[in-house]
């Protein structure tokens with residue numbers, strides 16, 4: 001045991017009446033919701049980067065956190081892992097997620113960086129034998145180092161493409177070794193700052209081939225998890241190629257990957273793209289590419305990616321409603337890609353951020369389940385589209401032409417009567433379950 005979380009107890013479900021800060025009031029892993037344990041619905045993951053690797057900087061100031069594991073040696077990396085796995089245990093977190101750069105020091109050569117990663121993966125594997133935490137996904141950090149400033153797969157320099165491809169191979173190997181449920185690609189620098197120096201057609205070709213190689217390698221090594229793309233419209237690049245779910249789907253179709261790759265949808269990214277989180281989830285589900293979620297919000301005033309823990313039950317409930325309608329996560333889960341504020345210096349802040357977020361998600365899941373079970377929204381939706389169940393309507397879609405429909409409209413004297421969308425009633429239904 002390290003002494004970092006000294007005195008902080010294991011967090012357990014104590015119910016809404018609990019007086020303790022270190023207790024769940026709503027997240028009860030064993031409680032059965034719609035026939036499944038809450039833990040198996042929500043599949044919470046802690047993001048290694050924000051909780052253990054982020055120093056607390058913002059554009060105007062640097063490090064605010066002083067952590068005993070900050071440093072560039074393997075000893076620091078092991079100490080960081082010790083604390084991270086202690087936190088997973090305190091929270092009872094079933095999963096975690098990491099980038100290579102979060103867990104091992106970058107070395108002078110590719111080979112040495114890879115050895116560092118492999119050593120830490122062994123260290124993780126030994127811990128995972130002793131505790132229940134599993135890997136939701138692994139990923140490669142192809143955006144922080146200066147070599148990636150002009151992109152990774154989309155870089156004008158083929159040597160950077162090669163370095164990125166080799167790095168993804170090592171990270172997929174690490175994910176496979178740790179039994180990861182998914183592998184994620186977020187294209188942080190896959191975009192551009194100015195068209196004046198950018199050949200965007202060529203860059204898309206590079207990115208498409210890169211992703212095909214990832215899929216080929218997945219099958220070669222027999223990785224059973226899903227490959228997930230995480231869309232984001234901008235930041236760090238002014239314009240990013242994986243703008244949103246719709247854009248990613250078009251890209252996957254173009255490169256023949258729509259049956260191979262799914263999406264990891266982040267709440268904050270959805271808002272940055274001008275969508276709601278639930279829109280992105282519902283769209284991905286309707287396209288058959290829904291995979292997993294990053295449950296972290298932005299600040300509605302600041303307009304940039306603040307990666308805050310969720311605290312809005314009504315919004316979160318709408319998201320889980322779409323997750324439930326999609327049939328649940330499959331191999332995905334709820335990753336808190338969220339960081340505490342830079343003034344939140346205490347070890348307890350890290351724990352309480354997750355406790356609050358897990359409770360928000362649990363309340364949201366229960367509300368969403370009640371809504372779905374009560375069937376009120378679905379009944380209203382079915383009624384709204386009921387006309388399409390009629391044989392004539394089905395036939396129109398299947399074999400109608402503009403001319404045949406024109407003839408029918410004239411013959412039957414069609415004159416459709418507008419019907420209320422009843423939005424306010426449906427919003428009231430939601431409020432009853434929240």
Ligand code: XUL
Pocket residue numbers: 099139184186230232266294305337
């Ligand atoms: C950045 C972001 C990433 C990905 C993983 O906005 O969301 O942390 O989740 O690379």
Ligand code: CO
Pocket residue numbers: 230266294337
């Ligand atoms: Co994310």
